[in-house]
Amino acid sequence: MESAPAKGTLYLIPCFIAETDYREVLPEKIREVVVPLQYFAVENIRSARRFIRRILPDKPIDPLTFYDIGKRSDRTVAREALTPCRQGFDLGVISEAGVPAVADPGALVVREAHRLDIPVVPLSGPSSLLMALMASGLSGQNFAFNGYLPIDPTARANRLRQLEKRSEAESSAQLFIETPFRNGQMLQAILGACSPTTLLTVACDLTSPQQYIHTRSIARWRTQPPEGLDRRPTVFILQKLRSHDD
Template sequence: MDNQKGNLYLIPCTLGDTPPLEVLPLLVKKAIEEIDHYIVEHEKTARRFIKGIHPRKSQPSLHFSQINKFTDESEIPSMLSPCHEGFDVGVLSDAGCPGVADPGALAVEAAHRQGIRVVPLVGPSSILLALMASGFNGQNFAFNGYLPIDKRERRQELKRLERLSAEIGQSQLFIETPYRNNQMLESLVSTVTPDTQICVACDITLPTEYIRTMPASNWAKTKVDLNKRPTIFIIQK
């Protein structure tokens, strides 16, 4: 590998409006202080995060490339050009760890193809924090992303995940668009068997954090408003 190349740093950010240094290590602050080139989901969000970490950093000196679900993959290799000029590049997600359920993974893939060293930094992942707090199987688990929006297809997928959990003891994690969280929980409770365990992990690391694990039969009697609150759902049979 060419030692003159810059590195690609995967820089975690907060999961909400938590003061950054309450949940992020100093190594993240050091990386932000030294890096001026970034690959981000949204420039405005990234600038706000960088300013929160390092208020005195010169904003005009920052360079941003945007990567999201609308990005043409052919544009991604050129986003790493600063690395070939000896500059480090940072990848920032809108929340949590870049590259995990995040379009930043495409930049990481391109970096490996170009022989650029990839450096992951420690920070909060809502997926892993939810699994840690669930009490479910942490040896065998799967993150399934978003489930189908169509009610019939969603019920079929929930039944499939429940069967899979029962067959191989695998914890099944998934998410929903925040404004549909309440409907997802209702659908989940009415679809799985009453003894299936459900964990709802909401607003992780925030003052409003809510994490509960109990059988579907108990959730049927529980009132909780998840509307517009980032939530991880986990089931285990």
């Protein structure tokens, strides 16, 4: 009786978060891993093909197999995407931007890989959330990513106050994002809902020549608001310091 083939490895492959020379933001290890790969589970096939073409212009793209995990993300899709690994072939996971499987449908693929005892190897690369937190000066000991906040103005204001209260009670940094074309609306909502002493980090266009990162009090942001945030990928971080943290 023949033994089952050894399982392939699941590689988590970071990609760009801005239009820049890949050599400035991606370690060479990523290219080394991608060179032999023939199978990919991706959030967006078009952007994944473009990413591979940029870092490996000589690698044939058409023979590659892509599993779309972005349009419908569930266990069935994740298990299907892992077919190559179950057959002994390595598989790469690529997000639309930054590191895969963090606030990303790739997480389900990783979870299923662990369930199937498939080796998982994360590669280092740019993460807008981690880079924004690093540059914020806010709590790196206790923080939470809250994804997108409500669009409804009243619900959004209430949620902002909840995050502000939580940040003070827990001495924690609260990260969240918005669809880029609504960044200006989000900023105005923050300035209207939060206490003047609360700190706010605005980090946009990370790793690009236009990168903008500032942490200021709400009171100061009200007098010195940033211009042109709309349509620029942005991470917002809130933290209301307790008196002994200030």
